[in-house]
């Protein structure tokens with residue numbers, strides 16, 4: 026869908042998704058490719074073309090989550106971060122080497138242009154308004170974006186606003202923050218609130234809770250096979266199904282089926298084509 030905004034009194038039209046909550050957006054557990062390639066590439070393209078600057082982004086290995094963790098999909102909260110080892114109180118759990126800020130709507134929209142729609146929805150979900158600014162929003166390009174909110178003042182919060190463990194955290198516990206410590210719910214960045222509203226309707230940070238398609242499996246219309254893969258094998262970091270895994274699945278299962286179908290079709294036909302030719306050879310014609 027198109028999204029119009031004004032820059033220097035000229036109307037600019039961007040192709041930005043506006044209907045993530047209803048249009049079948051699938052919140053998948055992403056492979057490392059998203060953090061290491063897709064998002065950095067989109068950002069460097071945007072900087073080069075729109076800000077006329079070349080940027081050199083820090084390597085993914087230089088920051089982000091710095092404790093052992095896995096990403097799991099919770100039916101209520103969507104994706105979340107879980108400790109896979111005990112974390113002592115006072116440990117830094119995340120560092121901010123991949124943090125990006127956008128002050129202007131047109132910059133954020135220009136950046137989104139370089140992303141597929143599904144990822145645009147994720148980026149809009151993960152971006153948040155800076156607490157001490159009325160114009161600026163921020164997003165890290167790493168798995169830190171999966172950290173959920175434990176609620177204001179709740180004992181579920183075990184990570185503080187500086188991303189330090191507030192108490193000893195046991196392996197298996199979800200890592201949670203109090204969003205109100207770094208998001209100013211009273212003074213949301215207006216241009217971003219509008220964009221988020223267009224993408225997710227009324228499901229905002231102020232109404233705690235995930236958008237319906239984050240919450241319920243049955244609202245995710247696409248492939249059950251992929252969903253099953255996510256749940257069965259994707260919870261441990263480093264063992265998530267990525268594009269390469271899916272390509273192997275396609276070759277393993279798709280190719281034999283395709284060959285059988287082609288073979289049957291050609292055999293019923295007039296005996297032409299590569300498959301019959303090789304089958305002729307096999308049978309010694």
Ligand SMILES: C[S@@+](CC[C@H](N)C(=O)[O-])C[C@H]1O[C@@H](n2cnc3c(N)ncnc32)[C@H](O)[C@@H]1O
Nearest residue numbers: 101102103104151170171172173174234235236
């Ligand atoms: C930074 S993202 C966190 C990761 C997110 N769960 C996901 O699947 O990508 C923030 C969004 O997660 C959801 N969320 C965070 N904490 C939640 C909670 N305690 N209960 C329900 N939804 C929550 C809300 O939709 C929020 O806007």
